[in-house]
Amino acid sequence: MKVPMLDLTEQYQNLKAEILPAMEDVMSNARFILGDNVKKLEADVAKYSNVNHGIGVANGSDAIHIALSAIGVGPGDEVIVPSFTFFATAGAVARAGATPVFVDCDPKTFNIDPAKIEAAVTDKTKAIVPVHLYGQMADMDAIVEIAKKHNLGIVEDAAQAIGSKYKGKSVGELGTAATYSFFPTKNLGAYGDGGMVVTNDDELAEKMRVIRVHGSKPKYYHHVLGYNSRLDELQAAILNVKFPHLDEWSDLRREKAENYTKLLNEQVGEKVVTPFIADYSHHIFHQYTIRVERRDELQKFLQEQGVSTMIYYPKPLHLQPVFAELGYTEGDLPETEKAAAEAISLPMFPELKIEQQQYVVEKIAEFYSKN
The missing domain is CATH 3.40.640.10 (Type I PLP-dependent aspartate aminotransferase-like (Major domain))
Structure with missing residues (x-):
């Protein structure tokens, strides 16, 4: 798929x-x-x-x-x-x-x-x-x-x-x-x-x-x-x-996010940290972003299985060459650097099919069962 x-x-x-x-x-x-x-x-x-x-x-x-x-x-x-x-x-x-x-x-x-x-x-x-x-x-x-x-x-x-x-x-x-x-x-x-x-x-x-x-x-x-x-x-x-149509599309994204979280918790468990929704928040899920170990290996595996993913953002801004003169070094913003190494966004759009979500989660589960 x-x-x-x-x-x-x-x-x-x-x-x-x-x-x-x-x-x-x-x-x-x-x-x-x-x-x-x-x-x-x-x-x-x-x-x-x-x-x-x-x-x-x-x-x-x-x-x-x-x-x-x-x-x-x-x-x-x-x-x-x-x-x-x-x-x-x-x-x-x-x-x-x-x-x-x-x-x-x-x-x-x-x-x-x-x-x-x-x-x-x-x-x-x-x-x-x-x-x-x-x-x-x-x-x-x-x-x-x-x-x-x-x-x-x-x-x-x-x-x-x-x-x-x-x-x-x-x-x-x-x-x-x-x-x-x-x-x-x-x-x-x-x-x-x-x-x-x-x-x-x-x-x-x-x-x-x-x-x-x-x-x-x-x-x-x-x-x-x-x-x-x-x-x-x-x-x-x-x-x-x-x-x-915006609110309808946002509601559909929220539904897809709930389904992802349910499937991931059931099939993958603690290998994946699903999105946290703050109690003050109405989250409209522009992206569905999870934290995982061996993130780059997972992305490569999913790509081989026909699943597109994105990494937002692999290199934090404080470590970008264009801002080198500001003097930041690795370790200055530890949570940011950890997120940049672990975060990966899964397919997310209002028309995403349940069957597609199931396939994505099955492949994530397959990767961690093999590794």
């Missing part, structure tokens, strides 16, 4: 009758930049996030950079970030001219450990960027408390977490701003790049709208140094078709 990590073909076939007319409408009207589709998506995603503003941008990486720039992060500043995450989180900090300060992760959730944040705060610290990894929100009460104590901004990196909740509150409600990615593999994915920042702050929202169009307002009058980062109208049209 072949089990892909992600298969978007069935989703497209189900929505094809709506998506193609939506794209045709954009092309017929010839309004390609910041048109009605972008405005509708911005309004709908802001409402979904229970905030007042959505600012559509070119991608999730730009979303973080624009949010940081709008709150005044720049050269000489430090921004606290997790090391166990995708490069864009720290990359956006560096692009803003600031220094990323890496903090270890919670071994259960993989998210930034609030207990380690306070020690990383200095008089140069300007903001914290917690990442809601794999679809589960970080422990925001503790992070908000630290931010208030030290007068820091919070930019929630919710690239993987649209629809996730913390104690009933949505992404974007708890920080200064929150950022989404609409990369095709995300729970709400476009057919190319796309992103958005959401915020309740009127002044901040206006700053970000100006930054995304070369810092101009009105057109051709530039008051700040912005750049070109706008959500494409065609991608917004596609996302508007998909958006009403």
